[in-house]
Amino acid sequence: MNSLTDTMGESLVDDAGADSPVAEAATFQGDTGALPIDTRRVLVQLLLGPSVDARRQSKLWPVLLRDEAAIRSRMHDLFLEVVIDHEQKVAFTRQVVSEDLDVPILLRKASLTFLETALLLFLRQRLTQADAQGERAVVSREDMQEHLAVFEKENNPDHAKFGRQVINAIDKAKKLSLLQSIRGSGERYEVSPTLKLLFSAEEIQELTRTYATLAACPGGVGPSGEPDGDDDEQPADEEEAQ
């Protein structure tokens, strides 16, 4: 399953590619925008997320670098920060943080289940390892399934259900664009380098505290999940139309 944002990203690039420079000069009726059209495309791609990636969006990337100042400014207007990782050649937006200001939130937060957080840790670990060795981080579906298997409850009678939950967790990671399919390699994925910035040391520590609390008083943290029925459905917030 391709993530929705991915395909939208691609189509956006295609549009940009199809337009000749002449067409790029054209605007729509009553246009009061001040930025060049290609810069606006970068802006929209950044908003759509999850990232502008030089490898996949080769046309947008140079525009982003060219008009970085203008793009930053426009994003600030929306209370968003543009993060550019020049080494990995990806850029994405982050919600600005301010103590004095009640910042309206544009970016979504994904609420994660226990298994999904465990997967998140695993992916982050892979990223650190790969980074340390100067390589790209690659995981296979099997790796993830194997790793998550240790999180099955002792004496769990319904293995099949646990297996489905594992698959759901992996699908969620794909949906959040944390995993990107590698062409021609079947069920193998590259772990998105953006995860480094989205899931920082502070957040890892926070997660550790969450686990400790859970271990101490079961079910006492945060909004408790739905009743333990058949739970193969994705959480409701993912079902909304774009």
Added chain:
Amino acid sequence: MKALRGAAALRNLREQPLWRLLAANKGPVVIALLQSLFVESEQTLPSSVLHERLTRDIEALRAVGEELPQTPQAYVAEWLSQGWLTRRFPAGASEEEYELSVDALTALRFVTGLLKPRTTATESRLSVVIHQLSRLAEETNTNPQSRLAALHAERDRIDRAIAEVERGGVKALAPDRAVERAREVIALAQELAADFRSVRDEFERLNRGLRQSLMENEGSRGDVLEQLFAGVDLIGESDAGRTFHAFWRLLTDSEQAATLRESLDEVTGRPFARQLESQERKFLLGLTGALLNEGRGVHDVLQHFARSLKSFVQSREFLEHRRLHGLLKAATQAALGAKDEVRPNEQVGFELMQSSSRIRSVSQWALYDPAERVTDSSMQAAEPSELDLETVSELVRQSEIDFRTLKAHVRAILERQSQVSIAQVLAEYPAEQGLGSVVGYVALGSKHGEVTDGTELVVWEGDDEVQRRAKVPTIYFMRERYLEFVD
């Protein structure tokens, strides 16, 4: 006790990829497949190409009754875990790439050598040994008198040779012996290429090991750098390392390199070279290029390795990695501690910030028009029905369609031509399951084919021998996606 030690060492060797490949039950087939996959000049294959070639080869072998029960993917996975293939994902590449491991390369060459045995103790080999031996004797001799005597003897020999040419012209090496020597050169050059690869692998191992120890151990940076230089020396002084450096010096010496190229050109142009097999001639012609490529590969790794490790150590990046490594380990431990108290699908109150926004506007809402929902009671002439893709997938879910056979048909056609539409498939392979087959092809096509906007007419004959026709979306099965039709 010598036998005892020898046996232990050999037993250990038998557990290594090289011997395991030679001794594998399926060894002959595996070796043949590996040989066919990596044709001479292509040492690195993107994964799609590897899988495509392997699928084709396996089909061919199965067709003649070879028992190969696993999928091509499963074989690749096995060969990777056996250490016969290596896989890497180079920066900037869109696909992972595969290579033969050094062990597999050596095994392949060994087997090839068995098939085409060189005449043992051939004259050229012997002369190489004699020549090397006398040079060794000369060069290790510390007595100036005898050294001088040797040099004089050499000069006499050369003088005699000059006189001979002046008297009776040149006497060329007999073609048979020339061919034999050319083969010696080819064998040597092939070994050289394998040496390069093992140097590169060594460096990569060292790089990984050092980075790992930087991350996991509390040593000081000094220790690591010391280790690093010690390691570099070890590699540099290994046989492979020395071969590489000597070669690299030779290549970067323009005079030497030019001599090498000229000699190759001359040799391949001589009449005797026609007795070489075309493969051998090709190898000789491409020798400098091939060696340069291999050498550049090693050199790039060396450079990259030195640069990246230096920045890794200097930027104190490894400290951050070490910290993260610890934090992640602690978090994973904590998660394991909580696993019995929490349901796998329970929201734990942890939120991950996403980097995509969701913008919604009332303008996206369309007005509800009750008229659209009013049941139309008028009767209309029944249009010939068009199966839309949803209906098709519904039908598929409800019926048992023999997809295996359908895929086989598509494959059979794609082996001959690059694309095919459903109508064309049906023209060649009549629908055995009637509508079921048609629906099956549409379902396959919507998943693995190129769906166009057009429609096409398909015809088939039902069990009742009545001709039927239907309009289906025009869908093309493409050869590029051949692999998707492999079960």
